[in-house]
Amino acid sequence: MVDEDRLKEWFCREVLPLERSLTHFIRRNWRMRDDLIDIRQDVYRQAISAAQRELPNQTRAYLFAIARNNLINRAKRAKIVSFDLVADLEHLGLAPDLYETERGLEARDELRQAMAGIEALPPRCREVIRLRKVEGYSTRDVAEQLGVSTDTVEKQTTLGMRALVDFMLGGSGKIQRPLFARKFRKEITP
Amino acid sequence: MSKASNIETCAADWLLRTEEAGWSETDQAQLNSWLSESDAHKAAYWRLEAGWRSADRLAALRSDHDTAIPQSRQRLSWAWPIAASVIVIFGIGSFSWWNSVPALQQVEKMHVATNIGKRKLVQLEDGSKIDLNTNSSIRTATSEEKRVVWLDSGEAYFDIAKRSGQKFIVYAGTKTITVLGTKFSVRRDGEKVSVVVEEGRVRVDDTTVSGSARSAVIEGGDVAVSRGLSTLITTASPEKIDDALAWREGMLNFDQRSLAEVAQEFNRYNQKKLVIGDADAAAIQIGGSFKASNVDAFVRLLRDAYRLNVDDSGASVTISS
Numbered sequence: 001m002v003d004e005d006r007l008k009e010w011f012c013r014e015v016l017p018l019e020r021s022l023t024h025f026i027r028r029n030w031r032m033r034d035d036l037i038d039i040r041q042d043v044y045r046q047a048i049s050a051a052q053r054e055l056p057n058q059t060r061a062y063l064f065a066i067a068r069n070n071l072i073n074r075a076k077r078a079k080i081v082s083f084d085l086v087a088d089l090e091h092l093g094l095a096p097d098l099y100e101t102e103r104g105l106e107a108r109d110e111l112r113q114a115m116a117g118i119e120a121l122p123p124r125c126r127e128v129i130r131l132r133k134v135e136g137y138s139t140r141d142v143a144e145q146l147g148v149s150t151d152t153v154e155k156q157t158t159l160g161m162r163a164l165v166d167f168m169l170g171g172s173g174k175i176q177r178p179l180f181a182r183k184f185r186k187e188i189t190p
Numbered sequence: 191m192s193k194a195s196n197i198e199t200c201a202a203d204w205l206l207r208t209e210e211a212g213w214s215e216t217d218q219a220q221l222n223s224w225l226s227e228s229d230a231h232k233a234a235y236w237r238l239e240a241g242w243r244s245a246d247r248l249a250a251l252r253s254d255h256d257t258a259i260p261q262s263r264q265r266l267s268w269a270w271p272i273a274a275s276v277i278v279i280f281g282i283g284s285f286s287w288w289n290s291v292p293a294l295q296q297v298e299k300m301h302v303a304t305n306i307g308k309r310k311l312v313q314l315e316d317g318s319k320i321d322l323n324t325n326s327s328i329r330t331a332t333s334e335e336k337r338v339v340w341l342d343s344g345e346a347y348f349d350i351a352k353r354s355g356q357k358f359i360v361y362a363g364t365k366t367i368t369v370l371g372t373k374f375s376v377r378r379d380g381e382k383v384s385v386v387v388e389e390g391r392v393r394v395d396d397t398t399v400s401g402s403a404r405s406a407v408i409e410g411g412d413v414a415v416s417r418g419l420s421t422l423i424t425t426a427s428p429e430k431i432d433d434a435l436a437w438r439e440g441m442l443n444f445d446q447r448s449l450a451e452v453a454q455e456f457n458r459y460n461q462k463k464l465v466i467g468d469a470d471a472a473a474i475q476i477g478g479s480f481k482a483s484n485v486d487a488f489v490r491l492l493r494d495a496y497r498l499n500v501d502d503s504g505a506s507v508t509i510s511s
Binding site: 008011012016019034035037038040041042044045046047048049110111113114115117118130133134135136138139140141154157158161162164165166168169176 | 192193194195197198199202203205206209210211228229230232233234236237238240241242244245246247248249250251252354355368393
C-alpha cells in the first residue's frame with residue numbers, strides 16, 4: 001500500500017501537469033463536450049485507486065491507458081454504439097502525444113499564469129477572487145468590503161476557484177455554471 | 191449538474207472553509223472522512239488544492255495591484271448595489287491599506303528580552319504564545335485590527351491564535367511577516383532574516399521598497415531566508431524543520447553541518463564561546479542532538495570522539511585539529 005501523503009504528492013507532481021494533454025485526448029476521442037469533466041474526474045479516480053497498490057513508473061503511459069480504457073468502456077455502455085469509435089480507440093495504443101513537452105509551471109510562470117487566469121474571470125467573480133488571493137481577505141472580509149452576503153461571496157469564490165484552477169492546469173478557465181440551461185443533452189454517441 | 195461537477199463544488203466548499211478563521215480539528219476530521227469516502231473526492235480535492243495553491247503567488251501583487259490587474263473594467267461593470275462605496279474603499283485602500291503601521295492605535299505595549307542562554311514564554315492576552323529564544327528582544331502592540339510584534343534581535347517562535355479581522359504582523363528588520371496561518375519562527379541575525387513555517391501560511395514582505403511589492407507567501411514546511419532585497423525560499427524536509435525548531439526543547443539538532451556553523455549556533459546560547467582554531471577542524475561535519483546550554487559536554491565529545499585538541503581558557507574554548 002502507498003500511504004496517502006505519497007499518493008497525493010505523486011498525484012500533484014506527476015498527474016496534474018498532464019491535465020492539459022488528458023483534456024485534449026478526451027476531447028479528441030469523445031465528442032460530447034458535456035462529459036468532459038465527468039470523464040476526466042473518473043480517470044483521476046481510477047488512477048488514484050490503482051496507484052494505491054504501487055505508484056506507477058511511467059505516469060504518463062499509465063494515465064493515458066486508463067483514459068483509453070475508460071472511453072472504450074463508456075462507448076460499450078452507450079446506448080447506440082459506434083463500432084468505429086471503439087475500434088479506433090482500441091487501435092489508438094499510446095501513440096506519441098503532441099503535448100509531450102508540457103510539465104508543471106515554473107515558479108515564475110505561476111504568477112503570470114495566475115494573473116491571466118484572474119483576468120479571464122467575469123468581473124464580479126474576478127473581484128471576489130482578487131480580494132481573496134491578492135489581498136488575502138477571508139469570506140467575511142470580502143463580503144464586508146463589497147457589501148454583499150457571505151453566501152454570495154462563497155458561491156462566487158467557489159465558481160472562481162474552479163475556473164482559476166482549470167486555467168492554472170492549462171484549461172480555458174471558463175466558469176462551470178450549473179447545467180440548468182442545457183436541456184438538449186443529446187443521447188447521441190460520439 | 192453532473193456528478194463530477196457536484197463533487198468538485200463540494201471540494202471547493204471544503205477548500206474554502208479550510209482557509210477561514212475557526213477551522214477546527216473537528217472540521218479537519220470531517221474533511222478527512224469526506225475524502226476517505228471515495229477516490230473521486232480525493233481526486234477533486236487534491237486537484238483543486240494544488241491548482242489553488244499554485245495561484246498563491248498572486249499575493250505578491252498586493253501593494254501595487256492597481257498596475258498588475260487593471261480595475262477599470264470591473265468598476266464600470268459592477269452591477270451590485272453598493273458599488274459606490276466599494277469604489278471609495280478601494281480608492282483609500284490602495285494608498286494606505288498595508289503600510290499604515292504608524293496610525294496603529296496601540297492598546298497594549300510590552301517589551302520582553304532574554305539574556306544569553308535563557309528562554310522565555312510570552313503569553314499574549316489573545317491566547318497567542320511567543321517562545322523567545324536566547325539573547326532576543328521583542329516589543330508588542332495590539333489594536334482592534336492588528337496585533338503587532340517587532341523582533342528587534344534574536345529569534346522567536348510564534349503560535350498564533352486565529353482572530354478573524356485581527357491580523358498578526360511581525361516586523362523583523364526590513365521584513366514584514368503577515369500571519370495567514372499559525373505556527374512559525376522568525377530569526378534575525380542583523381540584516382539576515384529567516385522564517386521557518388511549521389504549520390499554516392505566512393506572507394513575507396519587504397518594507398524597504400515602498401510601492402514596489404516584494405512579497406512571498408510561504409507555508410508549512412517552507413524556510414525563507416532573506417538578506418537585504420533577496421529572499422530565498424526552500425522547502426525543507428520535516429526533519430529540517432524540526433531541527434530548526436529544536437531550540438524550543440532546549441536542544442540543538444544538526445544534520446551534517448560544519449563544525450564552524452555548529453560552534454556559531456552554540457555561541458548564541460552560551461557565555462563561554464567556542465573558537466575554531468583551523469580550517470580543517472572548521473570543516474568537520476557534525477550530526478546529532480545536543481543540549482544547547484551544555485557546551486562542556488559538546489567539547490568533551492569533540493575531544494574524545496573526534497580527537498580534536500581542546501584548549502579551555504574559561505571564557506572561551508579553542509578547538510583545533
